Each structure stands twice: as structure tokens, then as C-alpha cells.
Amino acid sequence: RRGELYLYLHWQFLARYHLERLSNDLGEVPHLNLYNPYETGHVSNLHYYRGASFPNRDNQHNFYHEENYEPAKEYEILTQRIAEFVDTTKDDYVDAVEKLGNLIQGNVDSHNSRFYGSLDHVFRQIVNEGRPYGKYGEVLPSSVAHYETSIRDPIFYSIYKEIVSHYWRLGENYPEYKPQDLHFPGVKVESVQMPEGLTTYFEYFDSDISNVVNVETHGDSSDELVNFGRNSQHEGHSFVVKARQVRLNHKPFDVVVDVTSDKSQKAVVKVFVGPKYDENGKMVHLVNNYQNFFELDHFVVDLVAGVNHIKRNSNDFSFYVDDRTTYLELYQKVLDAVQTDYKFPLNQAEAHCGLPQRLMIPKGKKGGMPVQFFFMVYPHHAPKVPQHSTYDHVVSCGVGSGSRHIDALPFGFPFNRPVKHDFYFQVPNVKFHDVKIYHKEDTTNVV
16 A cells, blocks of 8 residues: 555645644645746755755745756656546556555556656656755755655645645546445444643754764763764763754643444544634635545544443554654663663654654644544454554554555545535534634743
8 A cells, every 4th residue: 555655645744734834824735836936935944964054945936947847848748647547547446546656656566667757756856956066066955855854845745735636636536425435324423522722832842962963082081971973072071962942742632532333343433633714714614625634543443332432642642653762862771771780671652653743733823723623433444464463563663564554444534535515424423523722822841
């Protein structure tokens, strides 16, 4: 499901970013037209290791110039070929989405990488706009050229809005989900209980950058951390170098879903959050809004006959990870384990991949930003390869294992296909719940 996952994750990136734009009174992510100037510039404030700054981009930047003629021509050809695949494929929906994602990404599963190339790579090549550096004509790539820095540039989202548009166009060629596709016979979501308002705030966070700062160590130092990377020292003693930044976070919250079932059975619970109003304060109906729902949680439950009281804390939501244990902390624990009776603990709760826990919900507004949570309970469809059966999730993300998935339904179900009749979602096992997100302007934990 490599291609499907590629499209789904970028759709979710766009949905989460859209919620953040609404928090700042901005609207839809702008489209990227290679033949018109791009309105939004970007100054990353990033520097390479030797001190050279990342290239900046001015407002109203024109990407269609002589150096980009060939990539732009390749973009046109690949876009036409992908559109032809979308309009002519006779595969069932799941297979078609899988093939489309592989073709666009140009990964190893693409069934004809020479013909379809990599639209993803061509897009990045066009908007990279690096600048010459050094006496040998080296080119410094911009932030978009690095996968680890590209999401800070607004143009990243415009690029993937164009890419994901092929996914939505493909979905138009298949029937929308009908009430019988969404209904779970014998199961009803009776109520949802959660705070009327969720709270976000900015907090200071200190990142340990000791191993990045290039300093000379003193060979006569007796400090036990003398061999710890590029360790900073003063008068023979090590000290830690930290960088402080302000980060978005939120207060944890509980969600309680009361579900009745006519029998004992296995089910899946999904939780999404989506906009209630657009940037102008106008209510947005599901028909025009389904693409903007961001998946928060997705887990399996064993329903019993009668009432089921399902309680979930936001800290337990799937897909999210806490801050990593720093390298310095790990190094110190290893030293303690070697020099004392201290036993190094294996933290089985520290995931290896996922979205930062603190970015789960958008910033919201001081007076509250209305959003709608979506809850759905549906039958569990066992995946072809049981989850976690081919890898140890404690030590690996399981990429390529084929056993990372909770169920066999398409990623993003039930919003993965166009919604043309929002009343189809008026089934007993579905519930929308309105909440406001309040942003507390006071920055916490200031030292």
C-alpha cells in the first residue's frame, strides 16, 4: 500500500495545514500555476553547516524562466500521462489509488517509471531555485529540496495540492459511499462527551544542540563527556549548548463515546476533526468540506452486547509521538549503566515515527475557533497481513513490512471518496460533535 499511503499522507498534510490557516484567518491553500508568479515568498532563516544561508524566495516569484523550460515541459508531459491513466483505468478503486500513488511518486512499485517518471521530483526540481555558491559553481538547494525542511515553505502545500488533485479526480470516477456502505447494522453511537473547548498555547522548548556546534575539545579534560561528539568545554569542564524556540502545544483532553451494539463483535473507531466555517465565517457543508477532515485516531475495539463506554485520552491517540529522548540523555544513561548498577530501560512507548503529539490540533483563536469532530464506528475488516505480525513495533516503524495497518479499508475512509450527498452520513453509527479551540496567548514555562 505504498502508493496509497503516499497520497493519503499528503492529503492529511493539506487538511492539517488548512486548519492552521483558518486559525490565522486564511483560506484555502493557493494553487501552483507554473506559468504565473507565485504570490508567497519564503525566508527560511536556515543555514548550512558552514554558515551559508538557505536561498530565499521573493513574493511574486516567477518559476517559468529559461533554466526551467525543460523541467516545465516534462511536467506538462507527465501531468498529461497521469491524467490519461486516471480517466482510462479499469482497476477497482483500491488498486487504482495504489497505482496512481506509485506513478506520481515514481517509486520502485511504479509499473512504468520510464514512462511516468516522478511528478513529485519534477515539481521539486522546478521550485527549488537554488543559488550558486563557492568558486566551483556549486548550487545551494533551497528548503524545498530537502525533505526534512520542505514543509516549512508554503509552496510545499501548493505543490501537493496539485498532486493530490489527481487523487480526487480519480475518486470522481467511482461511486460515492451510499448509506448502506456507511451503516453498521445493530450499532449506534449514542453520545459523545468531550470538553466544549480545547486549549492550545505556545511554550518555550530548549533543544540540545551540543553535538552540532563545532568546537575544539581539550585533550587534557577529565570530564566523562569529553568524547561526546563536539562537546563544548570551559576550563576543562563540559557544558551543554541549547537552542530555544517557541512551539505550539495543547492541553490533553478526554473523549468518551457511548456505543450500543446488538451483539459482541469487533469494530473500528475513527475520529476526525474538520472545519465548521470558512475564513469568512460562512458555514461549510460536508459536500465542499470532506477533503479538509484530518484523522486524529483510528483503533480497534471489542464491542459487547449492550452499552459500550469507550474512553480515550488524547495522549493515547494513534499516529502521534512524544519528543525524542535526546542523544545526550541516552549517552549519560549508557555511562551510568557501564559505571554503576543502573539498568538501561527499554522504553517501549517511544514510537519511531509519527506526528508530534503537540501538533495534533490547530492553534485556534483567542475567542475560540469552531471545529467539528467526526466519530464513526464500523465493522473491522482484517488486513491481509495482521498488524505488527512481520516486525517489532518497539524497535521499528515497519516500513515495507506490509503489516502496519489496522484494517483493510482505504486510508481516510469514509472521506476518501467525493461526498455529493451529505445526508448519506446520517446513519446511527456516525456522530458529528461541535467543539471550539481556544488559544491562550500567554507563553508558558519562561525561564
